[in-house]
Structures are given as structure tokens and as C-alpha cells.
Amino acid sequence: xxxxxxxxxxxxxxxxxxxxxxxxxxxxxxxxxxxxxxxxxxxxxxxxxxxxxxxxxxxxxxxxxxxxxxxxxxxxxxxxxxxxxxxxxxxxxxxxxxxxxxxxxxxxxxxxxxxxxxxxxxxxxxxxxxxxxxxxxxxxxxxxxxxxxxxxxxxxxxxxxxxxxxxxxxxxxxxxxxxxxxxxxxxxxxxxxxxxxxxxxxxxxxxxxxxxxxxxxxxx
Amino acid sequence: xxxxxxxxxxxxxxxxxxxxxxxxxxxxxxxxxxxxxxxxxxxxxxxxxxxxxxxxxxxxxxxxxxxxxxxxxxxxxxxxxxxxxxxxxxxxxxxxxxxxxxxxxxxxxxxxxxxxxxxxxxxxxxxxxxxxxxxxxxxxxxxxxxxxxxxxxxxxxxxxxxxxxxxxxxxxxxxxxxxxxxxxxxxxxxxxxxxxxxxxxxxxxxxxxxxxxxxxxxxxxxxxxxxxxxxxxxxxxxxxxxxxxxxxxxxxxxxxx
Numbered sequence: 001x002x003x004x005x006x007x008x009x010x011x012x013x014x015x016x017x018x019x020x021x022x023x024x025x026x027x028x029x030x031x032x033x034x035x036x037x038x039x040x041x042x043x044x045x046x047x048x049x050x051x052x053x054x055x056x057x058x059x060x061x062x063x064x065x066x067x068x069x070x071x072x073x074x075x076x077x078x079x080x081x082x083x084x085x086x087x088x089x090x091x092x093x094x095x096x097x098x099x100x101x102x103x104x105x106x107x108x109x110x111x112x113x114x115x116x117x118x119x120x121x122x123x124x125x126x127x128x129x130x131x132x133x134x135x136x137x138x139x140x141x142x143x144x145x146x147x148x149x150x151x152x153x154x155x156x157x158x159x160x161x162x163x164x165x166x167x168x169x170x171x172x173x174x175x176x177x178x179x180x181x182x183x184x185x186x187x188x189x190x191x192x193x194x195x196x197x198x199x200x201x202x203x204x205x206x207x208x209x210x211x212x213x214x215x216x217x218x219x220x
Numbered sequence: 221x222x223x224x225x226x227x228x229x230x231x232x233x234x235x236x237x238x239x240x241x242x243x244x245x246x247x248x249x250x251x252x253x254x255x256x257x258x259x260x261x262x263x264x265x266x267x268x269x270x271x272x273x274x275x276x277x278x279x280x281x282x283x284x285x286x287x288x289x290x291x292x293x294x295x296x297x298x299x300x301x302x303x304x305x306x307x308x309x310x311x312x313x314x315x316x317x318x319x320x321x322x323x324x325x326x327x328x329x330x331x332x333x334x335x336x337x338x339x340x341x342x343x344x345x346x347x348x349x350x351x352x353x354x355x356x357x358x359x360x361x362x363x364x365x366x367x368x369x370x371x372x373x374x375x376x377x378x379x380x381x382x383x384x385x386x387x388x389x390x391x392x393x394x395x396x397x398x399x400x401x402x403x404x405x406x407x408x409x410x411x412x413x414x415x416x417x418x419x420x421x422x423x424x425x426x427x428x429x430x431x432x433x434x435x436x437x438x439x440x441x442x443x444x445x446x447x448x449x450x451x452x453x454x455x456x457x458x459x460x461x462x463x464x465x466x467x468x469x470x471x472x473x474x475x476x477x
Contacts, residue, residue, distance in 0.1 A: 007457050009450050010331075010368050011376025011413050026333075026375070033413070035333060035373040037453065052457055053260065054371020055278060083278040083340045123338065148371075 005041070008034040008049060016047045024049025038148075052203075056082045056147035056177040058125050062116045065137065065175035066127060068109060071102050078112070081144065081177040084123055092117060092128035111137040113173055113181070140171070140183030143193055145200050147178035152203040153196060160199070160209055167216040168192055191219050225401045230387040237398065242391045245381070245441055250362065250452035252369050260370025262452070264362035267395060268352025273362035274345045275370040281341035292337035296325040296344040298359055304351045320356045327360055327380075327409050327419040333373040342372060353399035354382045357407045360419065365449050369456070377449050378418055380409030381441040383434035385426050390433045392441055406431065408438040412446040415439060 008014065012034045014025060021027060024036045025047065034040075038049040058064065058080065066086055070077035075089040088106075090097060095105050106112065113135055117128035129135065145153065153174060154161050165172055170184030170192045180196065182189045195212060202208055229237050236242070246267030255261035258274035281287040298320040302311045313321070328344065344366065346359035357380035364378040384394045386402035394405055404424030410417055417435075426434065 007454065009377065009453055010374045011411075024373075028375075033375070035375065037368045037371060037457065051371045053369060055259070083280060083337060085280070 005039055007038070007052075008040055009037055010035055014040065014047065019045050019047045022046035022048035024051065051148045053146060054148065056080065058082055058086070058116045058119060058177070060116055060119060062176040063134075064114060064116060064127070064177040065111060065142070065173065065179035065181055066114050066177075067111050068106050071106075071108065073099065074102075076102065076106055078114075078127065080125065080127075080175075081147070081179055082125070084125055086114075086116075086125040086127050088112070088114065088127040088129070092126070092130055094130060106136060111142065111181070113137055113175070137173070137181055140181050141189055141193075143180050143182065143196065145178050145180060145196055146203075147176065149200045149203045150174055150176055150178055152208070153180075153199050155209060160212065163209070163213060164192060164195060164216065223400050227397065227401060228387070229398055229401060230389055230391075236386070236391065236395075238395055242389055243437060243441075245393045245444070246395065248445060248448055250365055250448055252365060252452050252456040258366070258370075260366045260368070260372070262362045262365035262369060264358050264365075266354065266358040266361075267393070268350060269348070269355055269358045270350040271355060271359050271362050272345075272347045272349060273359060273366040274347075275342065275363070275366040275372065276345075277342040277370070278337040278340035278372070279343070281339060286341070287339040290338055291334040292332070292340045292342055294325045294329040294332060294334065294342050294344065296328060296346060296363065297321050298324055298346045298348070298356065300348040300351060300355070304348045320359075323419050323421065324356065324360050324363065327378055328363060328367065330416070330418040331364070331374040331376055331378050331411055332367070333375070336373055342367075351396075353394050353396045353405075354407065357382050357409060357419075360409055361445060361449065365452060368449075368453055376411045376413045377446060378409055379412055379442045379446040379449060380407060380419060381438045381445060382407040383438040383441075385424065385430060385434070390426075390430055390437060392437050404430075404434075406434045406438065408435060408442070410439060410442050412443055 014032045014034055016032050025032050026035045034049050036049050036051050038051040041048050041050050064080050066078035066080045068076050069079045075087050078086045080086045097105055114127040114129045118126040168188045170182055170188045173181040249265040251263045254263045255274050260275040262273045264271050278292050298317050300309050302309050344363045348355050360380050383392050383406050385404040386398045399405055404426045406422045409419035
């Protein structure tokens with residue numbers, strides 16, 4: 001249907017056409033309106049607005065890249081690029097430090113690849129790194145992209161990100177919060193950053209995978 | 221307002237000092253996403269006004285005691301550059317700037333879904349680079365575009381326009397001379413979809429009938445400016461769309477997502 005992929009602005013009336021109200025819409029006087037700038041998408045009979053800009057809002061089980069900003073007696077406070085800080089308790093880590101030694105494991109400024117474990121009613125975000133693949137990040141480069149564009153960078157079943165990895169040989173770790181960790185040869189890393197910016201800007205275009213492919217081939 | 225002069229603000233043909241008809245707006249140009257470090261930004265040129273608006277947030281509200289556990293606070297700061305007016309303006313917030321910041325914050329808050337972001341603040345910075353009357357409304361118009369650019373949920377884009385009384389006539393969108401030597405100025409901002417008034421002030425004197433006429437005139441103009449805001453936003457975000465439709469025709473499959 002032609003509702004799909006249309007750009008809407010806040011306050012624009014949306015005829016949801018028998019579908020259900022999803023994210024990004026509000027209901028007033030019998031009509032539905034968009035409350036955010038974004039793309040309309042119909043998914044599982046729900047009409048959603050996919051935001052094109054804005055901050056990251058965590059949801060459970062998201063994998064994020066977080067930076068330690070504060071150390072408390074039994075947990076760390078981390079920045080996940082969202083309006084609210086996130087917390088990581090020692091019990092949710094593979095390490096067992098004796099009290100007061102948290103800084104020896106993760107100090108302020110260190111980065112971890114973590115999972116959103118729980119979001120409490122009062123919007124406290126608790127992370128966990130007790131799962132295979134989750135870890136403290138060492139070395140490499142950190143860049144940030146628009147959180148809503150992360151799914152575009154990953155591509156269907158990881159097609160986009162795998163193509164970039166194979167072509168450049170750079171290790172890439174994407175956080176749902178728009179933070180990206182890159183490790184590899186400096187020139188290649190710079191090339192990947194340029195490609196990420198390109199995907200970010202052109203994320204509403206389709207045929208993007210092919211466009212990126214040709215860029216990658218040119219740079220080789 | 222109220223200054224005396226012998227300049228004729230409306231000539232014998234009914235045209236104004238800058239050649240406009242009584243219900244004619246000054247030219248307006250809006251640009252979106254002009255600042256890279258802000259979460260959202262906009263630049264507006266409205267007649268002789270040149271104004272930048274930047275939005276940051278929602279982010280954790282500081283100092284902490286200003287946080288509201290049930291909603292976000294909207295902090296707008298209206299600031300005039302020292303070089304924005306003929307005679308150097310003493311920098312920093314003065315009585316006038318504090319007042320304007322407050323009414324703009326409240327006008328924007330009426331449209332933003334503040335309940336969605338408890339304990340945060342949404343900061344809006346409005347910098348007047350060049351002033352030529354009607355800056356609060358021009359700043360507010362740019363600010364709501366910047367809010368949309370920042371992806372902040374809101375009912376609609378707040379938009380406004382001023383109307384006033386000059387040489388005994390009700391006119392739209394006063395310029396500096398008309399503002400200084402005219403009889404009344406009435407800035408007004410609305411939520412265009414519902415036409416709910418979110419900001420209205422008046423300086424000078426008008427009769428009840430004249431106020432009614434001025435409000436109608438400003439509302440009508442605001443709805444026109446609302447379309448300019450939307451066009452500006454679409455111009456930025458629909459860039460990739462043109463390419464998309466071209467490619468879709470021979471491809472038919474959406475990759476990614």
C-alpha cells in the first residue's frame with residue numbers, strides 16, 4: 001500500500017486504513033495524527049512512524065555500546081547516548097571484584113558492549129554483560145551515527161554490515177544506540193566512517209546496498 | 221511603540237512604508253539542519269530578521285532540582301546578539317529577553333508531548349542575529365522547526381505571526397518603523413491544526429473590534445507560514461526519496477531493514 005515509506009511531519013493526519021495504531025501516532029477527535037517526523041511503515045497490521053532523527057530510547061534486550069561515566073560502590077553508571085543514564089551492577093558482569101575495586105575492572109572512560117537487561121518503571125536502565133559476545137571494548141575507534149539508522153547499516157540479515165566488513169577487513173561492532181566500534185587499519189577505518197555517513201544520509205533511499213557496494217569497489 | 225514622528229506610515233494609495241499592502245507578509249525563508257552539533261536546528265530569515273534556533277535534548281535536566289518526575293521541562297532561551305540592532309545592545313539577558321524566553325517556552329510546551337520524557341529537559345536556544353520587529357514570533361517559528369528536526373514528539377508545529385495598528389489601520393506583520401511609530405502590535409502564535417492560541421501579547425491600544433480583526437488576520441497568515449515550515453522540513457528529509465522512487469520502479473524490492 002502507498003502508506004508505506006511516506007515522510008510525515010508532526011501533526012499530519014494519517015488515515016490508518018483499518019490497521020492498528022502503532023508507535024509515533026496520537027489519537028484525537030476520532031482521527032490519527034503523526035507526532036514525530038518520520039517514515040510511515042506498516043508492520044504486522046500496525047501503522048508505525050519510524051523516526052528519522054532523535055535520541056536513542058532503549059528497549060529490553062538491545063545491544064548497546066556504553067561508556068563508564070561514574071563508579072558507585074557496587075555498580076557503574078554508563079552513558080548510552082540516551083536522555084537517561086544506564087547502570088551496570090557487578091552481579092551482571094562475569095567478574096567478582098572485592099568491594100571498592102570496581103575501578104580496576106572498568107574505569108571512568110572505559111567502554112563496554114552490553115545488553116539492556118531491564119528497564120524499571122521509573123525508567124532506570126540496567127545493563128548486563130553476562131552473555132557470550134558481550135565484553136569490555138579495548139582498542140579501536142568509536143563513532144556515533146543516528147540511532148534510527150542502525151538497522152539500515154545492519155541491512156537485511158546483516159547483509160550491509162557483512163559486506164563492509166568483508167570488503168575492508170575492519171572489525172565493526174554496532175550498538176543499537178548508534179555508537180559504532182571500529183578496529184582495523186587506519187585508512188580502512190576512515191573509509192568505513194565515510195561509508196557509515198553515506199548510509200546515514202541516504203538511509204531513506206532504496207538500492208542502497210548496491211550504492212555502497214560500488215563505493216567499496218571504487219575505494220579498493 | 222508610541223514614539224512620535226511625522227513619517228507617514230501608510231501612503232495615499234494605502235501602501236505601507238516598505239510598499240506592502242496592509243495584509244501582506246514580509247518574505248520568509250526557512251532552512252533546516254544548519255548546525256551539526258545540535259540535535260535539531262533551523263535558520264529563518266523573515267524580512268530583516270535573521271534568527272538561528274538550536275534544540276538539544278531531551279537530556280537529563282540540570283540542575284537536578286529542576287527535574288520534574290512526571291514530565292520534561294522546556295527551556296527556551298531567547299537572546300539578541302549585541303550587533304542585532306542599530307545601537308549596540310548590551311549583551312546578556314535583560315527583562316525583555318527573560319519575558320520572551322518564558323512565553324516561548326510555554327508556547328512550545330503546549331505542543332510537545334512532555335509526559336513522554338520524565339526528568340529531562342528540552343533546551344531551545346534562539347539567537348537573534350539581526351532584528352527588525354517580530355523577532356519573538358520569527359524565533360518561535362524557527363524553534364518549532366528545529367524541534368521537529370530534533371525528532372521531538374509534538375502535536376503540531378507551532379507557528380505565529382504578528383498584526384497591529386498603524387496610522388489607524390489594522391496591518392499584518394509590522395516592520396521596525398511600524399513597530400516603533402505605530403499604535404499597536406499584537407504577536408500571536410497558534411497550533412495550526414486546532415487553531416488553539418498558545419501565545420498572544422499586545423503592546424499599545426486597540427479597540428475590541430480591532431483586536432478581533434488583528435487576531436483573524438494573524439491567524440490566517442500563521443496558517444500560510446505553517447506551510448513554509450513544512451516545505452522546509454520536507455526539503456531536507458525528502459532528498460533521498462526522489463532517488464528511491466526512481467530506483468523502486470526497476471527494482472521493486474526494498475533492501476535492508
